[in-house]
Amino acid sequence: MRKLVLPLAILGTTALTAPAFADDHLRIVDDPVELTIHMHWPRAQGYEVPKTGEPYPVELKARELTGVSLEDATAGKNSTDSLEAMNLLIAQGNMPDIVGGHLIKQPVNEYGPQGAFVPLNDLVEEHAPNIKAFWDSHPGLKEAISAYDGNYYYIPYLPDGKYGRAWFIRQDWLDVLGLEQPQNVDELYDVLVAFRDQDPNGNGVKDEIPYFARQWEEVNRLLTLWDARSSGSDTYHDFYVNDEGKLVHPYAQDAYRTALSNVAKWYAEGLIDPEIYTRGSSSRDYLLGENLGGMTHDWFASTSGYNSALADAVEGFNFIPFLPPESAGGVRMEEHRRIPIKPDGWAISYTAEDPVTVVKYFDFWFSEEGRLLSNFGVEGKTWDMIDGEPIFKPEVLNSDSPINSQMYLEGAQIQRGYWQDYRYEWQWTSEAARKGIELYDTEDLLIEQFLGVALNKEEQTVYDRYWPSIRTYMLERQQAWVLGSGDVVSDWDAYIETLNDMGYEEVIEILNTAYARQYG
Amino acid sequence: MSTDPDFTGPTTENLVFDAAEAQRRRRGSTLVRIGDHLKREWQLYAMLLPTILWLIIFLYKPMYGLQIAFKDYSIFRGVADSPWIGLEHFNTLFNNDQFLRAVKNTVIISFYSLLFGFPMPILLALMFNEVLNQTFKKSAQTIVYLPHFISSVIIAGIVITAFSPSAGIVNTVLGWLGIDSIYFLTKPEWFRPIFVGTGIWQEAGFQSIVYLAAIAGVSPTLYESAVVDGASRWQMMWKITVPSIMPTIIIMLIIRIGNILEVSFEMIILLYQPATYETADVVNTFIYRQGLQGGQYDFAAAAGLFNAVVAFVLVMTANTISKRYSRTSLW
Numbered sequence: 001m002r003k004l005v006l007p008l009a010i011l012g013t014t015a016l017t018a019p020a021f022a023d024d025h026l027r028i029v030d031d032p033v034e035l036t037i038h039m040h041w042p043r044a045q046g047y048e049v050p051k052t053g054e055p056y057p058v059e060l061k062a063r064e065l066t067g068v069s070l071e072d073a074t075a076g077k078n079s080t081d082s083l084e085a086m087n088l089l090i091a092q093g094n095m096p097d098i099v100g101g102h103l104i105k106q107p108v109n110e111y112g113p114q115g116a117f118v119p120l121n122d123l124v125e126e127h128a129p130n131i132k133a134f135w136d137s138h139p140g141l142k143e144a145i146s147a148y149d150g151n152y153y154y155i156p157y158l159p160d161g162k163y164g165r166a167w168f169i170r171q172d173w174l175d176v177l178g179l180e181q182p183q184n185v186d187e188l189y190d191v192l193v194a195f196r197d198q199d200p201n202g203n204g205v206k207d208e209i210p211y212f213a214r215q216w217e218e219v220n221r222l223l224t225l226w227d228a229r230s231s232g233s234d235t236y237h238d239f240y241v242n243d244e245g246k247l248v249h250p251y252a253q254d255a256y257r258t259a260l261s262n263v264a265k266w267y268a269e270g271l272i273d274p275e276i277y278t279r280g281s282s283s284r285d286y287l288l289g290e291n292l293g294g295m296t297h298d299w300f301a302s303t304s305g306y307n308s309a310l311a312d313a314v315e316g317f318n319f320i321p322f323l324p325p326e327s328a329g330g331v332r333m334e335e336h337r338r339i340p341i342k343p344d345g346w347a348i349s350y351t352a353e354d355p356v357t358v359v360k361y362f363d364f365w366f367s368e369e370g371r372l373l374s375n376f377g378v379e380g381k382t383w384d385m386i387d388g389e390p391i392f393k394p395e396v397l398n399s400d401s402p403i404n405s406q407m408y409l410e411g412a413q414i415q416r417g418y419w420q421d422y423r424y425e426w427q428w429t430s431e432a433a434r435k436g437i438e439l440y441d442t443e444d445l446l447i448e449q450f451l452g453v454a455l456n457k458e459e460q461t462v463y464d465r466y467w468p469s470i471r472t473y474m475l476e477r478q479q480a481w482v483l484g485s486g487d488v489v490s491d492w493d494a495y496i497e498t499l500n501d502m503g504y505e506e507v508i509e510i511l512n513t514a515y516a517r518q519y520g
Numbered sequence: 521m522s523t524d525p526d527f528t529g530p531t532t533e534n535l536v537f538d539a540a541e542a543q544r545r546r547r548g549s550t551l552v553r554i555g556d557h558l559k560r561e562w563q564l565y566a567m568l569l570p571t572i573l574w575l576i577i578f579l580y581k582p583m584y585g586l587q588i589a590f591k592d593y594s595i596f597r598g599v600a601d602s603p604w605i606g607l608e609h610f611n612t613l614f615n616n617d618q619f620l621r622a623v624k625n626t627v628i629i630s631f632y633s634l635l636f637g638f639p640m641p642i643l644l645a646l647m648f649n650e651v652l653n654q655t656f657k658k659s660a661q662t663i664v665y666l667p668h669f670i671s672s673v674i675i676a677g678i679v680i681t682a683f684s685p686s687a688g689i690v691n692t693v694l695g696w697l698g699i700d701s702i703y704f705l706t707k708p709e710w711f712r713p714i715f716v717g718t719g720i721w722q723e724a725g726f727q728s729i730v731y732l733a734a735i736a737g738v739s740p741t742l743y744e745s746a747v748v749d750g751a752s753r754w755q756m757m758w759k760i761t762v763p764s765i766m767p768t769i770i771i772m773l774i775i776r777i778g779n780i781l782e783v784s785f786e787m788i789i790l791l792y793q794p795a796t797y798e799t800a801d802v803v804n805t806f807i808y809r810q811g812l813q814g815g816q817y818d819f820a821a822a823a824g825l826f827n828a829v830v831a832f833v834l835v836m837t838a839n840t841i842s843k844r845y846s847r848t849s850l851w
Contacts (some may be wrong), residue, residue, distance in 0.1 A: 080827065087595055090596050091595045091598075093598070110594075111594070111596040114594060114596050116596045117595070132585045227712060274686065275685060277706055278680050278706070278793070280680075463817070464810075464816060468809060469618045470811075472794070472797060475619075475797075476795065476797050476798065479706065479793060481793045483706050
């Protein structure tokens, strides 16, 4: 990098247009500038290659292109809890220029208005044409990350791609039993009963678990089959925006009452894993590996992966995505989708001497070159441009290590504020998952997500006072009803009354006030 | 002390006292005396220093931060600059039914742990003491110590598996007895027995070390004379061993009572479910869910302070009662 500076400085006055310096249009500063950065996220605690401490190849390239180099100054490196690391950083007081990583939205929106972070609205407007263009082409997202004062304080990590989870079923079991893929909730019921009773795994024992899930919360996904909701976002038990445009909670709606009574019925009949609440994250490995599980709701890519992983272990194993069955009300809906905007990314702290340079640097990652760099790594090293498409080199695609793990070591796909490019993931998505995604694309299954609201001080106080207890109560009742202690239909009025006594209406009111302020 | 009130000659006691008195008179100010004292005993103070530093740094200095229980704390503003809000956090706390339920659960779970868990290590230690075969004694001790060294996460995994309705050993045995399998970990009425039982299994062995050490300190002459008097092993245990280790037992009990609100909440978090909150949710898990998960340090500090105050009162009470009735006490 430094080698470049001298000729640049000499030529700078006379030959700015020289084609020899084609990279020059990305340059932010004439003299190299060093900025410090806090970057804490699950895969790495620090802005450098983990373990070796070398700068990322992507960082070196970015230095060369922009003249800005980032020096690691991450707090809380001995913990993998990013929120804890962030709190530690803020409490220390001595903040680096850039604060980034996992789950920064809440702290940034809480402490930004207090002066800890620089509001980005005007800076982006004036100095960041690429980010501005992104906001303009994606209306509503900028509002979603705003704090209660109307400013936004971080540039988020923006995932690409539509689908997250899908409904998976053992097609080979269906074939053995001579059944078709269920197209509605009644057919699904019949299929699950057949899975339970007709020994599709052929071992002579009635040990099949018709529906299972790695996260117990996924049992709630069945609620959508009776037109209720389980969540409004990719976080479990979240609020959602109803048809009148009002923010409500799924577990306080009438549809939930009917839907949950059906889920409880399925549970009682043994169609749902009896150990759904305690089996835990290894249940998918176990139930598929032992040829016991029939259906689940889980991520496209990782779940499809079992087809190759278990090809030898389970004869004929074929676990594929199928379209969400039509609900009782005739709707096909896939409630889960990728969130378009993450609470991860990076922000400018109040200690940054020159926020303009920092925001220009942030903008670099939204330029064409920056976006390719942040997604695929360094051109010529990990990928080549073939027919206008970034294609990973064969040694990257065929490596034993997953592509994302390889990218993390390059400094690509890390949780800086950047816009993900789905072409990165598509290249290493298995054939089964690609087929599933194409299948899901044939219908309009996805619904709008609730991207969160920023509460002001008073609203936050109300929320904190009532909501955690209400949520606890809702989940307690929910599990009790599914497990058969109590009956949701007969307990319903008392349940709603208790929710109101606990302050449900107050919470909904402040949320809607905040929602109207933010998105209205 | 002396049986002869008229005896006025110089006893050793008086000589020592006179010498000290003379030395004191020869010395100058208090400062000089302290200086001399330090010069003479500096090795002892040097040994004391690390512990005192540890206490100051890790226990006394953090007490400064307790004030956030009465403040609207912002980590960015810092402890000193956050505004005071009085007892608001405590108000919120005591107006929350789930907090009160958590307090109730904490007391009940602790009480059960104390009732069933406290005697266990004592019984174990007494039993180990009676074992004559050294090989058996050593291996039995090792086996009961082992669970202490296993992380709670693994213990919880073992418990979940053992009580699983499909593959768990407990339900398998129940099945042999013709009893339908029970999904134990979602039944509120089963949570406390499972939790307390797990705690005993995990810790009783290790805690018995203290009592074994106390038993080792009992003078052998007592047993020898008891043997001469024709006492049975049973009598020796009840008349010599137990009374001799009673001070240790009392001290351990007082410490246990002081920790009564400190239920090992990481274990509860690993084992509980919304379905069992009713009996399983304790103060610390409540704080965790309400406070720390949402980054409300001030609120969590208020709940923690409440916990500490109750624990302090309990220790004081236990200590006073013990002092009055058994003359054994912590201070």
